[in-house]
Amino acid sequence: MCLEGTEATSDEVAAQKRPGPSGHFVNRSTDVVIVGAGAIGCCIAYRLAQKGIRVSVVERERPGSGASASAGGILGAQYEATGPGPLLDLLLASREAYPDFAAELQADSGIDIEFRLSGGLRLILDEEDEAEARRCLQWQKAAGLPAELLSASSTLAEESALSPEIRGAILFPQEAQVGNRKMVEALATACGRLGVEVLCGEEAVRFHPREHRLESLETSSQSLSAQTFILAGGAWSQELASRMGVHLPVFPVRGQMIQLQINPPPFRRLLFHRQAYLVSKPVGRIILGSTMEKVGFDRRVTAEGLHRLTGAAARMSPLLGGAEVVQTWACFRPGTPDGLPILGRVQPYENLLAATGHFRNGILLTPITGQILAEMVAGVAPSIPIEPFRPDRF
Numbered sequence: 001m002c003l004e005g006t007e008a009t010s011d012e013v014a015a016q017k018r019p020g021p022s023g024h025f026v027n028r029s030t031d032v033v034i035v036g037a038g039a040i041g042c043c044i045a046y047r048l049a050q051k052g053i054r055v056s057v058v059e060r061e062r063p064g065s066g067a068s069a070s071a072g073g074i075l076g077a078q079y080e081a082t083g084p085g086p087l088l089d090l091l092l093a094s095r096e097a098y099p100d101f102a103a104e105l106q107a108d109s110g111i112d113i114e115f116r117l118s119g120g121l122r123l124i125l126d127e128e129d130e131a132e133a134r135r136c137l138q139w140q141k142a143a144g145l146p147a148e149l150l151s152a153s154s155t156l157a158e159e160s161a162l163s164p165e166i167r168g169a170i171l172f173p174q175e176a177q178v179g180n181r182k183m184v185e186a187l188a189t190a191c192g193r194l195g196v197e198v199l200c201g202e203e204a205v206r207f208h209p210r211e212h213r214l215e216s217l218e219t220s221s222q223s224l225s226a227q228t229f230i231l232a233g234g235a236w237s238q239e240l241a242s243r244m245g246v247h248l249p250v251f252p253v254r255g256q257m258i259q260l261q262i263n264p265p266p267f268r269r270l271l272f273h274r275q276a277y278l279v280s281k282p283v284g285r286i287i288l289g290s291t292m293e294k295v296g297f298d299r300r301v302t303a304e305g306l307h308r309l310t311g312a313a314a315r316m317s318p319l320l321g322g323a324e325v326v327q328t329w330a331c332f333r334p335g336t337p338d339g340l341p342i343l344g345r346v347q348p349y350e351n352l353l354a355a356t357g358h359f360r361n362g363i364l365l366t367p368i369t370g371q372i373l374a375e376m377v378a379g380v381a382p383s384i385p386i387e388p389f390r391p392d393r394f
């Protein structure tokens with residue numbers, strides 16, 4: 001199995017793509033085929049394999065090579081929700097699942113996914129922030145969520161390296177973070193130990209339907225037949241779905257990121273502002289993110305993007321002006337027209353499920369998505385109502 005950071009060698013990829021000894025593509029059969037080895041596809045595979053189901057995951061690059069290894073790792077259920085509703089319920093359920101999920105993954109993979117209950121501060125720097133913070137606090141309190149308004153001095157007592165211009169903050173004590181790259185690595189490792197076949201360097205090319213069922217998937221080197229197919233192609237899901245004549249309105253939303261290095265580490269909490277966020281990782285690494293751009297599949301990091309992010313960061317904390325820029329990158333959130341994920345059966349096929357469109361929250365939503373899809377495959381009613389996320393709602 002190939003993992004993020006341990007790329008398959010060109011020989012390995014070539015071997016995977018080679019047709020069988022007869023010169024024809026190999027035809028194989030399994031229980032479930034998942035397309036996409038991001039956090040979502042890998043977590044579904046993990047949950048299914050734990051139930052003894054045979055799973056193959058088809059991934060054209062490596063596990064995590066899409067959005068999942070590019071994310072900030074924020075588990076920000078309260079910061080991300082704009083009000084009560086199905087998305088908030090899903091986000092909270094997944095955040096609640098994280099401590100046990102992290103412990104279980106560590107036991108099954110030997111990898112610490114760096115889950116930290118760091119808490120988050122939503123910073124108030126100007127009048128617009130003040131108005132938004134008042135609105136946010138009001139509905140969160142009414143919903144019974146843990147959130148507290150801090151004065152300027154209490155905010156600076158929490159994080160002394162913040163700007164002296166700070167007017168206050170909302171403290172969300174239950175917000176958390178995870179090492180998203182470690183998480184994908186842990187999921188892929190645990191999958192491997194449970195016998196999941198992760199086919200790296202394999203493009204899902206064509207699906208073969210018969211009436212209302214999909215019979216097989218043709219990849220770049222083989223044909224895989226299965227009882228159930230799951231589409232977990234992240235921002236590329238629309239194109240994938242179109243290969244079976246189905247429309248899923250998932251579109252890419254580019255996010256540019258900067259990794260800074262500063263010692264000693266200046267912050268403990270997640271820091272949110274409407275223009276940027278800061279995530280403090282181990283040993284003085286800070287992730288500064290992220291732009292939100294509808295520019296198609298253009299993965300470039302731009303001067304304007306960097307300018308916007310560094311400008312916003314300097315407003316949050318002038319100290320960051322002296323931080324070293326270690327790395328920059330960009331990738332694509334899987335966006336949907338209503339901002340909700342797409343979970344469930346894809347018409348007209350009886351045996352096709354989608355788990356995509358997680359937009360800004362796919363890392364947070366990984367455990368709950370794995371659980372829901374495993375329940376659906378097993379024919380059990382999902383533990384969370386998935387009606388609002390149905391693929392045919394558009």
Ligand SMILES: Cc1cc2nc3c(=O)[nH]c(=O)nc-3n(C[C@H](O)[C@H](O)[C@H](O)COP(=O)(O)OP(=O)(O)OC[C@H]3O[C@@H](n4cnc5c(N)ncnc54)[C@H](O)[C@@H]3O)c2cc1C
Binds near residue numbers: 235
């Ligand atoms: C800059 C940035 C920051 C983010 N920060 C956060 C955050 O802090 N917290 C959070 O919760 N979420 C965050 N997100 C969102 C989160 O990363 C995504 O919602 C999540 O990673 C989606 O996971 P996925 O598995 O669905 O997609 P991906 O990780 O994109 O995986 C899809 C996989 O499908 C494969 N694939 C596609 N088409 C094919 C094909 N035809 N054949 C074979 N394989 C195929 C791709 O190669 C890819 O590996 C962020 C996203 C970005 C871009």
